[in-house]
Amino acid sequence: MVTDRSVSPVLQVYVYGCRPLDRWKLRHIPGPPQEWLTGNILEHMKLGGIFKAHQFYAQKYGPVFVARNVHTPIVMVESPELARKVLLQNNYRCVFPNLLHGEDAKFEESTYLDTRGDKLKTVRGAWQPFFFSGRRAPAPPLLEGFMGLMKESADLLVDSVDLHATNGQVMDIHGMIGAMTVQVVGTTAFGVNFHTQVADKASEKNSDYVKRLLKAVYDIMAPKAFSFSMYTPPLILLPFAAPLIKRLAHHFPDEGLSRVKAGRQVIIDIVKELLAERRQELAIEQNRTAKGLGKLRASFAETTGERRGVAPGSFVDLLAFVMVLSAYETTANALAFTMYLLSKPENAGKLAKLTAEIDAFGRERVPSFEELDKFPWLEACLREGMRIFPPVPTLTREAERDMDLGGYRVAKGQMLGVAVYSMHNNPAYWQEPEKYLPERFIEGTPECLAKPLHGYLPFGDGLRQCIGLRFAIMEAKITMIRLYQRFTFELEAGQDTLELRETITISAANGVLVKAVPRPPPNNLF
Numbered sequence: 001m002v003t004d005r006s007v008s009p010v011l012q013v014y015v016y017g018c019r020p021l022d023r024w025k026l027r028h029i030p031g032p033p034q035e036w037l038t039g040n041i042l043e044h045m046k047l048g049g050i051f052k053a054h055q056f057y058a059q060k061y062g063p064v065f066v067a068r069n070v071h072t073p074i075v076m077v078e079s080p081e082l083a084r085k086v087l088l089q090n091n092y093r094c095v096f097p098n099l100l101h102g103e104d105a106k107f108e109e110s111t112y113l114d115t116r117g118d119k120l121k122t123v124r125g126a127w128q129p130f131f132f133s134g135r136r137a138p139a140p141p142l143l144e145g146f147m148g149l150m151k152e153s154a155d156l157l158v159d160s161v162d163l164h165a166t167n168g169q170v171m172d173i174h175g176m177i178g179a180m181t182v183q184v185v186g187t188t189a190f191g192v193n194f195h196t197q198v199a200d201k202a203s204e205k206n207s208d209y210v211k212r213l214l215k216a217v218y219d220i221m222a223p224k225a226f227s228f229s230m231y232t233p234p235l236i237l238l239p240f241a242a243p244l245i246k247r248l249a250h251h252f253p254d255e256g257l258s259r260v261k262a263g264r265q266v267i268i269d270i271v272k273e274l275l276a277e278r279r280q281e282l283a284i285e286q287n288r289t290a291k292g293l294g295k296l297r298a299s300f301a302e303t304t305g306e307r308r309g310v311a312p313g314s315f316v317d318l319l320a321f322v323m324v325l326s327a328y329e330t331t332a333n334a335l336a337f338t339m340y341l342l343s344k345p346e347n348a349g350k351l352a353k354l355t356a357e358i359d360a361f362g363r364e365r366v367p368s369f370e371e372l373d374k375f376p377w378l379e380a381c382l383r384e385g386m387r388i389f390p391p392v393p394t395l396t397r398e399a400e401r402d403m404d405l406g407g408y409r410v411a412k413g414q415m416l417g418v419a420v421y422s423m424h425n426n427p428a429y430w431q432e433p434e435k436y437l438p439e440r441f442i443e444g445t446p447e448c449l450a451k452p453l454h455g456y457l458p459f460g461d462g463l464r465q466c467i468g469l470r471f472a473i474m475e476a477k478i479t480m481i482r483l484y485q486r487f488t489f490e491l492e493a494g495q496d497t498l499e500l501r502e503t504i505t506i507s508a509a510n511g512v513l514v515k516a517v518p519r520p521p522p523n524n525l526f
Ligand code: HEM
Pocket: 087, 112, 113, 124, 185, 322, 323, 326, 327, 328, 330, 331, 332, 334, 386, 391, 392, 395, 396, 457, 458, 459, 460, 461, 462, 463, 464, 465, 466, 467, 468, 469, 471, 472, 473
């Protein structure tokens, strides 16, 4: 016989799994029916990922819909105007419930991506001059200081491609570019050369940092994103019991949570080791590698020091880690996707225009910072690549006040999302979105005139827009120029469509497999 006492917890669990309050609050907004406890996650998996599911839902329900990851409801928007409204009016990213407690929770707060309030303004203000400087901005041109490192790193990549080409080997260009972008941003953030590229024979130790760092990032991301701990379901089901569940998890961690905690510790240790190494290097030789980066670290610490009211020390150091996390994969994905698209036979004309632009500049010359502006077609190729495959397919915000979104009221505190991938590939906003047309980003062309005004968001928008966007475009341009001065690339068979893997970013699940075709030397051109 079932007693009242045993029924009530069962009923509680059932009711929490249905989230009746959320359903009631969002009842006026369309969206897919939610499954008990899992929300829409099973359907997301069936449709090929959350970003693909958003595309499907936008077609079915229109530009505003509710979707649920596990069973947290997110009000998604998929129109240029609404995306702009969400991103310009709200500055906080969504914070999903997590199991972290005590010191671990402090670490989480330090990682900036979720930062809010005054701390956000101070930190963002301190970072801004490094990244938004340049000729068009009043701040000192620190960006220019990164040119040397970017060029050196791109040339190591070219050496490595050359080696593969000589041996007639197929290569995963996505993986190789990833090694380069880690080197660039790791060195930028910590002032210590990461030595991640094959052709670089220097210290094994630093490349070991990267392996450990990336593994730690994976260990943290996977369980956090997909709730591998046995404590996560009760945390979500019984939010009022969160403090107790967190304490229990902290004292009796299971395997999933232990991996997260160990991953955090690895990151903290590596950051400390890197900084110690950096100090040693500086002491030995003031002016060695990456001068601009040395400047960055020093000024980083100065501007974010006690005077500016941001806790110094480990916090500042962890910000450097956040930079690596935000910068390496996004840039690698953008480059690899663009190279993939340019290597498709149907885009041979677009590739020919690129090589012509590069040849007009010179097949041997290294561009200066100013000369990077002489490559509008290259920039358009990259921007169009990020339209078809935006490295960050979904953006999130928390509503800071009650809002109207396309006629639907949402309450303060509601999680909001922007379906960037879907919007970038929607024929309602882009003519023939499946076509790779860099012309869309060349002023005055009919394709450019047909482009939506605000519908392009690979770097987000508003106060939380990607801080590294100029850095990323600069790095991508130098890399492409150095590669295409020497080679073009042929796609290996079986890659007509790319299988995509989704974490916070989207990337090529099986890499981008190409063969490099050496271009005839410049004196054979005529
Ligand atoms: C092609 C390469 C890149 C892409 C596509 C990209 C994309 C993005 C996106 C979509 C966001 C979120 C924006 C929003 O919520 O509105 C973001 C944030 C951020 N990105 Fe990037 N990013 C790239 C490269 C970089 C680089 C090279 C750096 C640093 C050197 C960087 C540092 C950051 C930081 C620190 C944030 C957080 C900004 C904040 O919360 O205030 N990113 N990025």
